[in-house]
Amino acid sequence: xxxxxxxPRTAGKTTDSGLMAHALLAAEHPYEVEGxxxxxxxxxxxxxxxxxxxxxxxxxxxxxxxxxxxxxTGRRYVGIVDCGHTENHPDIADAVLRVADLVIVHMAPTSAxxxxxxxxxxxTPLFEVIERSESHRPDQNPPxxxxxxxxxxxxxxxxxxxxxxxxxxxxxxxxATIPRSEVLAQAVGFxxxxxxxxxFATLVTEMEKRGILPT
Ligand SMILES: Nc1ncnc2c1ncn2[C@@H]1O[C@H](COP(=O)(O)OP(=O)(O)OP(=O)(O)O)[C@@H](O)[C@H]1O
Ligand SMILES: [Mg+2]
Numbered sequence: 001x002x003x004x005x006x007x008p009r010t011a012g013k014t015t016d017s018g019l020m021a022h023a024l025l026a027a028e029h030p031y032e033v034e035g036x037x038x039x040x041x042x043x044x045x046x047x048x049x050x051x052x053x054x055x056x057x058x059x060x061x062x063x064x065x066x067x068x069x070x071x072x073t074g075r076r077y078v079g080i081v082d083c084g085h086t087e088n089h090p091d092i093a094d095a096v097l098r099v100a101d102l103v104i105v106h107m108a109p110t111s112a113x114x115x116x117x118x119x120x121x122x123x124t125p126l127f128e129v130i131e132r133s134e135s136h137r138p139d140q141n142p143p144x145x146x147x148x149x150x151x152x153x154x155x156x157x158x159x160x161x162x163x164x165x166x167x168x169x170x171x172x173x174x175x176a177t178i179p180r181s182e183v184l185a186q187a188v189g190f191x192x193x194x195x196x197x198x199x200f201a202t203l204v205t206e207m208e209k210r211g212i213l214p215t
Contacts, residue, residue, distance in 0.1 A: 001101040001102065001214055002069075002099055002100050002102075003020075003078060003079065003080050003081065003100065003101070003102045003104060004081045004083055004096045004100035004102070004103045004104070005020075005080065005081060005083060005104050006083045006093060006103055006126070007083075007086065007106045007113075007117070008085060008117055008120060008126055009085050009116055010085070011106040011113060011150070012106050012108070012150040013039075013082050013083070013106045014039070014041075014043045014044050014047065015150075015184060015187050016104075016150060017044050017080050017081075017082040018035075018047055018187065018188065019184070019196055019197055019199075019200045020200045020203065020204070021033045021035055021053070021055065021080045022053075022196075023197050023200035023201045023203065023204045024080075024204055024213075025055065026197060027201070027204050027208075030076075031213070031214070032074045032076055032077045032078070033077075033080065034056055034057070034058070034072065034077070034078075034079050034080070035048060035053070035055060035057030035079075035080050035082070036057070036058050036060050036065075036069060036079055036080065036081040037057055037059050037061065038062070038065055038083045038084060038092050038095075038096050039061055039082055039083060039089075039092075040061045040084055040089070041084070042061070043082075043188060044057055045058075045059045046189070047189055050189055050190070051190055051191045051192060052191070061084060061089070062095065063091035063092055063095050065095035066095045066096070066099045066136075069099065071099070076214050081100065083096050086126060090124070090129065093129055094132070094133060094136075097130060097142075098133055098136045098137055100143045101143060101144070102144050102145075102212060103146070104145075104147075104148050105146070105147045105148070106148055106150055107147060107148075107149060107162075107166075108150060108151040109151075109152055109156070109161065109163070114162055114165060114166070118165075127169065127170065127171075130143065144212065145171060145172065146172045146173065146174055146212075147166045147171045147172065147173040147174065148174050148176075148178065148203065149163065149174070149178070150178035150180075151180040152177045152178065152179055153180050159177060174203060174207075175206055176199070176202045176203040176205075177199075178199050178200070178203075179199060183195050183196050184196055184199075
């Protein structure tokens with residue numbers, strides 16, 4: 001399966017992509033993982049080179065992503081796509097959303113991230129970007145979409161508040177959240193530590209329980 005990590009702007013996607021991939025590799029029944037860097041910044045790809053990731057990350061910031069990417073067919077295969085900003089590169093986002101099996105929207109529980117996703121002053125709301133992919137998809141349905149709240153302060157009211165707000169906007173929201181932490185803030189570019197992967201292990205367990213990862 002192919003997971004597209006998206007957001008309208010900078011939102012922790014590259015950090016989450018790298019750490020989620022490692023959590024999938026470290027699962028009790030490990031998954032086969034491959035990364036796809038669909039962002040011109042090439043930071044996911046660069047991190048993989050610098051830190052010698054134990055899986056390949058392909059560099060494909062392409063509006064023809066859906067044509068060029070070859071989806072491995074292994075039963076427990078998970079491809080992780082780090083997309084560029086949907087606001088600035090809608091052509092690439094559209095191309096990835098044509099073939100994604102699951103979309104994860106990355107956001108902090110803040111008004112700035114919420115507004116940028118739901119009610120941007122000068123961009124297409126993300127929900128519409130995802131929905132419009134349906135006409136290009138084999139089943140004519142938009143991909144299943146979940147929100148991952150990241151950079152969450154411990155016990156902050158904002159987490160519950162924006163979970164409810166996103167729920168009201170029609171999004172599924174993971175129970176697992178990613179904390180705001182210095183270890184995670186400094187993760188990109190360096191070998192991945194167990195401490196950095198831990199919150200993502202909880203996410204992988206939740207995804208398994210919800211039946212949205214291959215069995
Ligand atoms: N869990 C976290 N806690 C604290 N800081 C974080 C966390 N995750 C990411 N950050 C910080 O947030 C910033 C953005 O992270 P990242 O580069 O992963 O986002 P991105 O969505 O890939 O951005 P872009 O789309 O611009 O490439 C970085 O400074 C990173 O250190
Ligand atoms: Mg990035």
